[in-house]
Amino acid sequence: MLYLSPPHMSGKELEYVKKVFESNYIAPLGEYVDKFEKSIKNYTGAKNSLAVINATAALHLALRVLGIAQNDKVLVSSFTFIGGVAPVMYQGAEPVFIDADAYWQMDVNLLEDALKKEKPKAVILAHLYGQVGKIEDIAYLCKKYGVFLIEDAAESLGALYNGKHSGTFGDFGVFSFNGNKILTTSGGGMLVSDNDKWIKKAKFLSTQAKEPYPWYEHETYGYNYRMSNVLAAIGVGQMEVIEKRVKRKREIFEIYKKELGTIAEFMPEIKNSRGNRWLTTLLFKDKDPFEVMDNLYKHNIESRPLWKPMHLQPLFRNTKSYINGKSEAFFKKGLCLPSGTAMNDDTVRRICDIVKSV
Template structure:
């Protein structure tokens, strides 16, 4: 029986345990503490951000970011449509309504031209969005310059959802540091993990102080417990921050491993008919958090779902590309500018196992099974192809 190959599992080393042990030895196991402070400082040193707030999840960070820029009930917030639902859920927490923007094919991220058209359309109606949530998908940067230019034209804050893209760059600069606020996730499947956790970064110290205030139940300055507004229990624990500090030390290694995964997949599968990999836009360097490809069923001989099910039979986990948010039942009444590109990527896209702790033989198992699905649909096998499938 083959061992399971999962999509993206945590990859923990020795440094993390040292920091966690220190937290236990000093009895700093509650929320906040010296590891939290150090994690925030080291994160800023790594990314170039001015200030950071460590919180319990990327979703919590995005919720805080939206509140910090003043999103209120009845507002609209523009958001990438090709993304996980956590990019849009916090919009609804505040009683606002998401409006979705389609992707471009260059990066699979928000289409800058569509965003500009959507903002122009809303400006004519006198109903501009309160914010724009830009998602950097699967470890790749969106084309930030034209998106930021469009937002600045109407004085709309840009929030960068870099949950999937820590370690990726745009024109040599870390993602999450271009917009008004940036957010990251350290969920168990991300490039680095704290088990569960997130980070908010911002250049505005006043906003960062308010984020800290809101994330600790909005407790007023008083010797007793006094609260003048609603806050949240969002601060990261000292133990989890210790894990994060250890993970930060190996971020570059984790990125290199995932890019290596992509290169192995790419060189083994690129010549199969109907296979196209998620491109790497020439303005940045992607982490390849997940290796993603599209499958043209007519050329390949099988569709995305048939390949996914064939992999499952061999205990190999793969997943379709994110279902666009404008197709989700919960957002059925929300407007979307465009949508055809995201729908097409969802229909044909597949994410392959991409963990930084995968061995070459794991990747070869995936490759062999994908090739096997294709070859089963062909009436003639060449000798070379038969030999490859048995090695």
């Protein structure tokens, strides 16, 4: 089976994991956790970082540190994956969904409308499919209305706007290293922020909120969210090739665009930005994406519909949303194509031939 975005190792990971075994720091923490956190800081320019078990946990910590609690409203991208929304529910807070714009990212006008009417505490903005939208405008609006901005950069490690990394515009950013992301640690996440007090608090909460006593003393409850040294060693090996991976993802996108540009529209890239093209995603002009998906599957090729917008999910039937119809239309016409960086050009063209033949 040719998967959508399978892991692609650099070749160094096993060596680093071996070092972890030799040191016997198999248990949580150890030098590779520090190294992995440092490599993310160096690469993204974030001042502080915290390695955790996944991006969902990282988002949860951000909300908890910011004091988002029961009955608080959080404005969230509707066109996204549930992992970017579930932490709002963990906190007993109320999500309010904001639809997408022509770049498939959070719509600034709808956001401003909701900021005025809803009096939210925070915004969680997804950089969807590795793309940055109007992030500077959104960061400006959040400041203007006194609302925290959390960037769900789970899919967008390596994406830039005006040379600045996604995940570093807001109060917090989170990255995911799950199995299908541009880099993987098998499962993992990173919380970043320029505010060192917040990251210290998140670290405290991520290790069961233990007070500094010889015994276990607790004034509040925390979570068991820290990343293990073994997985961090994989992350260190992966970070060595991040720019190579972004380059290859973008090359794969260009081949698809050249081959399928007459039968489909591709997710546009906003001026002065560089997406990481985590997945090549398109909107068919005439073809039925589900028929294309079935045909690819018959050839042992995985493809996937776009994210079903949150405001259309049964779970959020009664949730307030600011909608313009865009993400619903994207969902109906769109498809994610295989975008694994180990794939060669001929394989990409073979996929295109099958798509064209449907």
